[in-house]
Amino acid sequence: MSRQTPNDDQVTALARAAAAAPSMHNAQPWRFRYHRHSRTFEIHADFGRGLPHSDPDTRALHLGCGAALLNLRVAAAHEGWNPQTRLLPDPADGALLARTRLTDATEAADGPAESDDSGGLAALHPAIHRRHGSRFPFEERLVPEPVREALVAAARAEGALLMFPASWHLRQVLDLVQEAEARNRTDPGTRTELDQWTRLGTPAEGAAGDGVPEYAFGPRKRGGSAPVRDFESSRTVAGRDATDFERTPQLALLSTGRDRAEDWLRAGQAMERVLLLATLHGVASSFVTQPLEWQDLRWPLRDPLSGTGYTQMILRLGYGPEGPASPRRPVTDVLDIRP
The missing domain is CATH 3.40.109.10 (NADH Oxidase)
Structure with a gap:
């Protein structure tokens, strides 16, 4: 017997983990859609959050969405699922970047999707919400x-x-x-x-989450x-040290x-x-x-x-400070759950 379908709170937690991914200038150019009947996540590009001057071909946008996909796979593996992922599943829809179906050991792969090394991925889960970019000095110490x-x-x-x-x-x-x-x-x-x-x-209450x-x-x-x-850039931030x-x-x-x-x-x-x-x-x-x-x-x-x-x-x-957490948009702004 296959596992029970995740409830909406569990789906939301998976999307929150995915949205913790880095993106250029923290633009968070992604949207997630979850289909209950097939236990499938879709990751869609939000091209309105692109950087047309610095990233005209949307290469960096795709990197950010790829990072979100990896986080989703890690979080799903942590919850005991075997995520089956297919990149660019619909050639007619350039905004649909990936589909990830949550399967378990009793289910066969649906077509040519890629299976995950779920054990190795699950071990990375504690780092999802700890990982932050650090623009602070590092020690003069080599990474072994x-x-x-x-x-x-x-x-x-x-x-x-x-x-x-x-x-x-x-x-x-x-x-x-x-x-x-x-x-x-x-x-x-x-x-x-x-x-x-x-x-x-x-940041004030209700400040931008990106x-x-x-x-x-x-x-x-x-x-x-x-x-x-x-x-x-060309502005002045008072009190900023050098x-x-x-x-x-x-x-x-x-x-x-x-x-x-x-x-x-x-x-x-x-x-x-x-x-x-x-x-x-x-x-x-x-x-x-x-x-x-x-x-x-x-x-x-x-x-x-x-x-x-x-x-x-x-x-x-x-080696140095991990850096502070950057803001994140509310999950309700990036997740659409469908029957």
Whole structure:
């Protein structure tokens, strides 16, 4: 006998876990639809929450939705379900990014959906609501090789490659970040989107449940090489401190062999799987997206040895504050439960 269908409170909890995923500028560009009769979640892109200047092809939007999908799979596995996932199930509907059916051991897979290593996923569940981006200085302490190897394996499990640039390659990546930051400082479109998705001042009751709040900006960078975006942009935040960041940042490049919507969704899942595992290991993280927002700077980030692959995300990893939680939209705004 198959398991009982989840009740609406349980469905809501799964959607809340999915919505804890990161997204560019915390835009949260997703909507979830749950069908009771088939125990199936759908993840839909909310293109109205995209960033048309910084992300014109919606690559970053797909990464965020992929991260939400990974969280959903982790939460479902934690509850004892075997989530069967199909990416881009309807070629006629570009907003329908994935379907995930909650099955158990007594049920056969419905078509060519992908089965999960539910045990490995379930172990990541405690990190879902602990994972926060940190725009604070990290210690000058290396992430141990066994932890790096585990993070590489986590990305590989989702069909992506994670590599840690060093020496001249790291310097090249940092140079590309610096070039992108210089462009962004004088680019009107970038400033407009930062103004749209940042929230200055102390959050008030009923404040927006999205975007990057002032308390998550972190300090200004006074020294160091850490590639941390300054969300203050051209505005002034009174009382914001300046401090030194790490001199030798630890970066990781996440890439895929191709560069299609399906690859972006896989990369988003790999990114979140890496971040959840890093959180469990006590490793803090932040995103470095600046050169990915310029096509001519993104291309040189590819594997320098093979000259292949498409870099989908740059992660900054290290030991330091986990960072504060960013706001989230009410689940009722992003979840639709149907018969």
